[in-house]
Amino acid sequence: MFAQVLLDFASMIEKQKRDKEIPMPKIxxxxxxxxxxxxxxxxxxxxxxxxxxxxxxxxxxxxKEGFEDIERVHVEIFDDGDWYALIDTFAFLSEMLEYDQKLDYEFHKFAHLPEYREEPWLTVMKEFAERIGKEYATVNTYNFENYLDQVIQYVHIAPKPEYVHKDLLKDGFNPEDFNGLYDYDECYGAIVILQTHNGCDVRGGYSTPHVFRLKYGYFTFIDAMENIDFWCPKKGCYYHLSIGIGRDPIENGDEIDWEDISLIVDTKNKVLRCPKCKSPLEADFPVFF
Structure with a gap:
């Protein structure tokens, strides 16, 4: 017990030191x-x-990188012709989520109740989900394949009627018709209590959680992190990279074997090129699927 307290204290001191050594970027x-x-x-x-x-x-x-001029999708090309693509997690979350200030305040007020002050964040997130939701699920993106460049952990909540998004009510939805998570898969308004993984080892180092709403359906949220679109602005050629397909592209909606066609890897200029018109390809994650 004493050793744990000593280790935590030493970690806190070192964290304060590192915090000063690496200044905050422009927020x-x-x-x-x-x-x-x-x-x-x-x-x-x-x-x-x-x-x-x-x-x-x-x-x-x-x-160190900051949040200005972010590449939504980063393509890394190696001298031997190998390459990979990753989605910028900040760009992804900014596109997919909407901060819910009122509900976030309620969550942190809940977290400071005497019975939860010493509990891990994930426990508090689940307890709060029990309070405001009809159904919830805990997700850590480390546990399934995706293209995000950073792990996120969240509790996905189908809200009780009193917590249904106000815009959803304006659209004529009856909150009593929404019984669980799957009812929210194709519409906005589901609740996400989110943590970002800020450390190195995925077993720890998660941020303070905050509460957001999904701007689109949950299917869109998941599909967008598992897919990357490539296209050339000149000819409009389109290719699709998907977790389920690997690096076999889909051209204009039709799946093509990797042996039949592959993106040109320009190792000199560090770009991917269209196999048809040789133009540099641009990349993004799909917002609508």
Whole structure:
């Protein structure tokens, strides 16, 4: 017990030191959702048992890179012709989520009740989900394949009638008709209590959670992190990269074997090119699927 207290204290001191050594970048304040997400992703989550001293930590990387001129999809090309593509997690979450200030305040007020003050964040998130939701599920994106460049952890909630999104009510939806998570798969308004993984070892180093609403359906949320679109602006050629298909592209909606066609890897200029017109390809994650 004493050793654990000593380790936690030493970690806190070192975290404060690192916090000062790596200054905060410019936080986007023109959009409340982006502001909260940026603060979450730059929150220091240092602990001595994390292996970040060797591999680096996400919160350190985010502070150094900042949030201006972000590539929504980053393509890394190696000299041997191999390549991979990753979705920027900040860009993804900014596109998919809307910060719910009122519900977030209620959540943190709940978290400071005497019975929850010493509980881990994930426990509090689940308890709050029990309070406001008809049904909920806990998700950690480390546990399934996706293209996000950073792990996120969240509790996905189908809200009780009194917590249904007001815009959903304006559209004529009857909250009594929504009985569970799957009823919200194709419409907006489901609740997400989100943490970003800011450390190195995925077992720890998660940010303080905050509450958001899905701007689109949950299917769109999941599909967007599992798919990347490539296209050339000149000819409009279109290719699709999907977790389910691997790196076999889909051309204009039709699946094509990798042996029949593949994107041209330009190792000199570090770009992917269209196999038809040789133009550089642009990339993005699909918002609507």
């Amino acid at each position: 986007p304040t023109e959009d409340r959702t982006k502001e909260i997400l940026a603060k979450m992703m730059t929150e220091p989550t240092f602990h001595f048992l994390d292996s970040g001293d060797i591999y680096g930590r996400h919160w350190e990387r985010r502070r």
